[in-house]
Amino acid sequence: MYDRFNRKINYLRISVTDRCNLRCTYCMPAEGIKMLHHSEILSFDEITEVTKMAVSMGVDKVRITGGEPLVRKGIVDLIKMLAAIQGINDLAMTTNGIFLNKFAKPLAEAGLHRVNISLDTLDPEKYTNITRVGKIEDALRGIEAAKQAGLSPIKINCVITKSSDEPDAQMVKKFCETNGLHVRFIPQMNLETGDFGIVEGGEGGNCKICNRIRLTSEGKIMPCLFSNLGYSIKELGVKKALELAIGNKPRSGSVNHINHFNNIGG
Numbered sequence: 586m587y588d589r590f591n592r593k594i595n596y597l598r599i600s601v602t603d604r605c606n607l608r609c610t611y612c613m614p615a616e617g618i619k620m621l622h623h624s625e626i627l628s629f630d631e632i633t634e635v636t637k638m639a640v641s642m643g644v645d646k647v648r649i650t651g652g653e654p655l656v657r658k659g660i661v662d663l664i665k666m667l668a669a670i671q672g673i674n675d676l677a678m679t680t681n682g683i684f685l686n687k688f689a690k691p692l693a694e695a696g697l698h699r700v701n702i703s704l705d706t707l708d709p710e711k712y713t714n715i716t717r718v719g720k721i722e723d724a725l726r727g728i729e730a731a732k733q734a735g736l737s738p739i740k741i742n743c744v745i746t747k748s749s750d751e752p753d754a755q756m757v758k759k760f761c762e763t764n765g766l767h768v769r770f771i772p773q774m775n776l777e778t779g780d781f782g783i784v785e786g787g788e789g790g791n792c793k794i795c796n797r798i799r800l801t802s803e804g805k806i807m808p809c810l811f812s813n814l815g816y817s818i819k820e821l822g823v824k825k826a827l828e829l830a831i832g833n834k835p836r837s838g839s840v841n842h843i844n845h846f847n848n849i850g851g
C-alpha cells in the first residue's frame with residue numbers, strides 16, 4: 586500500500602513489550618517508567634492478526650522490538666507464529682543481546698532470519714554506565730551465539746552522541762569489521778523535542794524514503810516515530826487502524842509526546 590506521498594509502506598515494526606532488563610540512559614529513566622499492565626499488552630494472537638492483515642496490505646518486512654523483546658514470555662512461540670505467515674521476506678529482531686546466549690538457537694529454529702544487536706561501546710565500564718545495569722560480556726556472548734545460530738546478517742546498532750568519528754563508535758566499527766558484523770550508527774534522538782537524524786548505514790530517520798509503520802505493545806498503529814498519531818486496533822479494528830495509519834502518515838516527523846523509545850521500539 587502507498588501513502589499520500591507515494592511512499593510504499595512495506596515494513597512493520599512490532600514492539601512486543603514495554604519492559605526491559607536494561608535501563609539505557611537515553612531510553613529510560615533510572616527508576617524505569619510506569620509499565621503497562623499485562624492485560625493491556627497485545628496477545629500473540631492479536632499480534633499475529635495485525636501482522637497477517639499488514640502482510641495482506643503489502644508488508645513484507647517485519648521487525649520485533651521492545652522494550653527488550655527477549656523478556657517477553659514465550660517470545661520463541663511468537664516467532665514461530667509469525668514465521669508461518671506467507672509473504673514475509675524478512676523477519677528480524679532488535680535486541681540488546683543480553684539473553685541471546687539462551688535464545689539465539691531456538692529463535693533461529695523458530696524461523697527468525699536475523700538480529701540487530703545494540704552495542705554503543707566496547708569499554709566494559711562505559712557499557713555499564715550507558716545501560717546502568719548491563720554487563721558487556723553478556724552482550725558479546727549474545728553476539729557470538731547469534732553468529733553460531735546463523736542469524737545473519739548481524740547488524741550492530743550503535744547510538745552516537747555527536748558523530749561516528751567519536752572513539753567509542755570507531756571502536757565498535759573496528760570490532761564489527763573484524764567479526765563480520767554490519768554497523769549502523771544511530772544519532773541519539775529525542776522524541777519530545779523532535780530531535781532526530783538519519784541513521785548511518787541504515788534507512789531510519791530519512792522521511793523521504795520512510796516505508797515504516799509501527800505496532801506498539803498496547804495495540805496502536807503509529808504511522809511515524811516522531812508523531813503523536815496512533816490508531817488503536819482495539820477501538821478501530823485491525824484493518825481500519827492500519828488504513829488510517831498508512832493514510833495519515835505524515836510527510837515528515839515532528840514530535841512524539843505520547844511514546845517513549847521503550848514502548849515504540851525505536
Ligand code: SAM
Binds near residue numbers: 702851
Ligand atoms: N531493547 C532492544 C535494544 O536495545 O536493542 C530493542 C528496543 S530499543 C528501544 C531499539 C533501538 O533504539 C536500540 O538500538 C537503541 O539503542 C535505540 N534507542 C533507544 N533510545 C534511543 C534514543 N534516544 N535515540 C536513538 N536511538 C535510541
Ligand code: SF4
Binds near residue numbers: 606612651652847
Ligand atoms: Fe532497554 Fe533497548 Fe531501551 Fe536500552 S535501548 S533501555 S536495552 S529498550
